[in-house]
Amino acid sequence: MHEFRVQVGPAAFRIGSQWKRPLDQLAEFYRDYPVPEIPDYSVRLESVSLLRRFIRPSVAINGDYMLPDAAPLPLAQGLLAAEMAMNLQMALGWRRHLLLHASAVEKDGRALIMTGQSGSGKSTLAAMLGHRGWRFMGDEFVLVDLDSGDAVPFPRLISLKNEAIGAMMATALDGRFGPLMPETPKGDIRHMVPPADAIAAMSRPARPALLLFPSFGFDAAFREVGPSEVFMRLTQASTNYVALGEKGFSTLTRFVQTVPARAIDYRDGIEAEALVNQLWAECV
Amino acid sequence: MTASQGIKYKAEPADQILVTPLDSLTLVYQRRSGITHIVAEPAPEILAAMGTDAMTADEVAQRLAAQFDFDGTQAADIIAARLNELADLGLVERCHA
Numbered sequence: 001m002h003e004f005r006v007q008v009g010p011a012a013f014r015i016g017s018q019w020k021r022p023l024d025q026l027a028e029f030y031r032d033y034p035v036p037e038i039p040d041y042s043v044r045l046e047s048v049s050l051l052r053r054f055i056r057p058s059v060a061i062n063g064d065y066m067l068p069d070a071a072p073l074p075l076a077q078g079l080l081a082a083e084m085a086m087n088l089q090m091a092l093g094w095r096r097h098l099l100l101h102a103s104a105v106e107k108d109g110r111a112l113i114m115t116g117q118s119g120s121g122k123s124t125l126a127a128m129l130g131h132r133g134w135r136f137m138g139d140e141f142v143l144v145d146l147d148s149g150d151a152v153p154f155p156r157l158i159s160l161k162n163e164a165i166g167a168m169m170a171t172a173l174d175g176r177f178g179p180l181m182p183e184t185p186k187g188d189i190r191h192m193v194p195p196a197d198a199i200a201a202m203s204r205p206a207r208p209a210l211l212l213f214p215s216f217g218f219d220a221a222f223r224e225v226g227p228s229e230v231f232m233r234l235t236q237a238s239t240n241y242v243a244l245g246e247k248g249f250s251t252l253t254r255f256v257q258t259v260p261a262r263a264i265d266y267r268d269g270i271e272a273e274a275l276v277n278q279l280w281a282e283c284v
Numbered sequence: 285m286t287a288s289q290g291i292k293y294k295a296e297p298a299d300q301i302l303v304t305p306l307d308s309l310t311l312v313y314q315r316r317s318g319i320t321h322i323v324a325e326p327a328p329e330i331l332a333a334m335g336t337d338a339m340t341a342d343e344v345a346q347r348l349a350a351q352f353d354f355d356g357t358q359a360a361d362i363i364a365a366r367l368n369e370l371a372d373l374g375l376v377e378r379c380h381a
Binding site: 226227232242246249250 | 302304306307308309313315318320322
């Protein structure tokens, strides 16, 4: 079993694999990240059977936390399998912070947090803003400190999907991109290494200052979202709110009472950036 | 006489719930169950008015009527319906006389 270790924000991972190639890819893309001594989670990329280790190799995701019905992926999508496995450990196991399924960027010590359904563009917007003067904090999870309420970065590889791949390759000309993985269960996927400043500052939290619910594909518009609606949406966007009990309640209620929220519609990155800048100036 | 008359209700003790009013709804976190309830008025007002007393719907209505400007006798059925909903949520307990 080959092994790779990486620290992403506050979480330390050990990834074991029966194949070397996915770990070589991880080592290349995570080369600027710290290597932890003691992992929080272990994940394993294993063949579904002895035969499938060699013939049409198929990667099953195993680890401390597992979904019993997760479909195996072809070996060519081994990097995706590793990323999914790490996300799964966080989603099912993390208890040190309130975990929101959201992306975030930072400016002047304050965090802009974006959450929404898959396809809303939260990941692409965070990646784009990370190349336009903001510090990228993460595109999958925002970790909210249970005591301070600060957003803690989790800047894993950025997962670009479908049209976002071409858009980001045009925006981040100096970006480091992973292999194109066509026709995954989530469409075409290409990973991107976060900007160097995001990795260097991944232990530096930021105070949540604005929450956006982006919707891609509509004429540019925004509306205020009240605390009750924000609370309901964020309980759905959190995988550990219930598990955290009273701490989760106090952390989330403080968040919704102190962070202004807007829903934004946009058709392209230029519109989105203009709306973000406008709302940032108005609300922060 | 309504079905709820004669039934007394007792609210979850105040130190067992965390109540956070938001813009249009109120969050009630129940320590015993770890469940967050999202309720609308008059549920939070009912819980606050009941305090530690075991009360019928009529008594709750009269107490609320004294605090807010409405006719308690006409509101008793509405209060009884809300009390039964709160009982189903586990935020009040039915104590049969």
